[in-house]
Amino acid sequence: xxxxxxxxxxxxxxxxxxxxxxxxxxxxxxxxxxxxxxxxxxxxxxxxxxxxxxxxxxxxxxxxxxxxxxxxxxxxxxxxxxxxxxxxxxxxxxxxxxxxxxxxxxxxxxxx
Amino acid sequence: xxxxxxxxxxxxxxxxxxxxxxxxxxxxxxxxxxxxxxxxxxxxxxxxxxxxxxxxxxxxxxxxxxxxxxxxxxxxxxxxxxxxxxxxxxxxxxxxxxxxxxxxxxxxxxxxx
Numbered sequence: 001x002x003x004x005x006x007x008x009x010x011x012x013x014x015x016x017x018x019x020x021x022x023x024x025x026x027x028x029x030x031x032x033x034x035x036x037x038x039x040x041x042x043x044x045x046x047x048x049x050x051x052x053x054x055x056x057x058x059x060x061x062x063x064x065x066x067x068x069x070x071x072x073x074x075x076x077x078x079x080x081x082x083x084x085x086x087x088x089x090x091x092x093x094x095x096x097x098x099x100x101x102x103x104x105x106x107x108x109x110x111x112x
Numbered sequence: 113x114x115x116x117x118x119x120x121x122x123x124x125x126x127x128x129x130x131x132x133x134x135x136x137x138x139x140x141x142x143x144x145x146x147x148x149x150x151x152x153x154x155x156x157x158x159x160x161x162x163x164x165x166x167x168x169x170x171x172x173x174x175x176x177x178x179x180x181x182x183x184x185x186x187x188x189x190x191x192x193x194x195x196x197x198x199x200x201x202x203x204x205x206x207x208x209x210x211x212x213x214x215x216x217x218x219x220x221x222x223x224x225x
Contacts, residue, residue, distance in 0.1 A: 004155075006155075043202070043215045043216065043217045043218055044156075044202070044215040046213075090155055090156065100146065100158060100161055101213055102158065103148075103155040103156040103157070104155050105154060105155040106153070106154065106155045108153070
């Protein structure tokens with residue numbers, strides 16, 4: 001199974017509040033995991049990727065952080081949200097057979 | 113560096129007519145190329161992928177794409193559009209590390225009755 005669970009599915013948060021989006025995956029151990037953001041009218045932007053527990057690489061400087069406390073858990077966080085953090089956040093995993101990436105259903109974040 | 117350019121931001125077709133979504137790529141090595149589909153408020157679903165095997169790749173839901181190295185293209189086609197094909201389509205190239213994908217801006221496909 002390549003199932004990816006993301007929650008919450010939708011979230012409305014005030015500016016300055018904290019954020020925690022969670023992603024868990026099923027299937028093989030030690031998958032490569034990713035967080036992407038899709039802002040309105042724009043393509044997908046890779047935010048973070050992780051090749052193992054505690055190993056996080058950031059692709060762009062930003063107000064967000066990521067953590068991987070367990071092999072199949074990937075968390076996206078912020079201490080203080082900005083309006084510009086609004087968007088559709090997608091968790092993804094690398095497939096078993098190669099560089100194909102599979103996506104979760106996404107989490108809609110609206111910062112007001 | 114590698115990138116993809118989706119030549120049309122919007123495509124509109126009538127139900128039952130062919131679909132053509134265009135994608136050109138730029139890569140300094142043999143690329144892996146993908147097409148993903150995204151229905152409204154949903155995650156991305158893999159339609160098909162090219163990884164240096166057969167140049168004509170068949171995917172799900174009747175879609176296929178042909179890798180043309182001479183034209184640096186990877187256009188997505190379907191012989192007959194269905195209403196359920198209305199969605200956003202992304203052409204994607206894998207980067208050299210294999211850790212991340214570079215996405216095109218997307219093409220919104222509208223299917224009219």
